[in-house]
Amino acid sequence: MSAKEIVQKFYQSDVLLEPDTVKEFLHPEVILEWHSTRGFLKLKKTDILALSSEFGKAYVRSKSRITHIIAEDNLVSVRYSHYVKTIENPREEMLLAHFMVIWELKGNKLYRGYQMSQL
Template sequence: MSPKEIVQKFYKSDALIDRDVMQEYLHPEIILDWNSSKGFIQMNYDSILNLSQELSKAYVRSKVRISHIIAENDLVSLRYSHFVKTIENPREEMLLAHFIVIWQIKDNKLFKGYQMSQIS
């Protein structure tokens, strides 16, 4: 599978709200540098899994809509919007945030990530 296909499959999965699925995509030495509207966060394997677990407590559904994706060698860049459905209101889809991320793929897993986001 190509790096682009790996990233597309990751964002089409329930990994963002399912810790077990998330584990399938993460390299054990993963580092994610994340600049959000609330500041800078550096995440590792465990903190990413914990975030996925926390998101699963609030959201019953997660959907990513990719608007741009570019791949070169082991790097994949994409722009996407993340939509969720809350436990309190599972019928209404809500825009959570907009993202731009660059992923480096190693051993067919997400290895290094550089991400920026803005809450909707």
């Protein structure tokens, strides 16, 4: 499977709500550097899995709508909008944020991520 295909599978519907599935995509030494509207976060594997677990508790559906994806060797850039449905209102889809991320893969796993998000 190519680096681009791995990243596309990672952003398929509901994957981010399932920590066990997310864990399969992550390199043991993964680091995600995230510049968000709340500031800078540097997340390790346990942090990413904890975030996925929290998402799974708050949302019943998760969908990433990819608008751009570019791959070169082991680097994949993705621009997408992340939509969710909450437990309180499962019929209404709401925008969580817009994202731009560059993933470096190592051993067919997500190894280094550089992400920016905007509400």
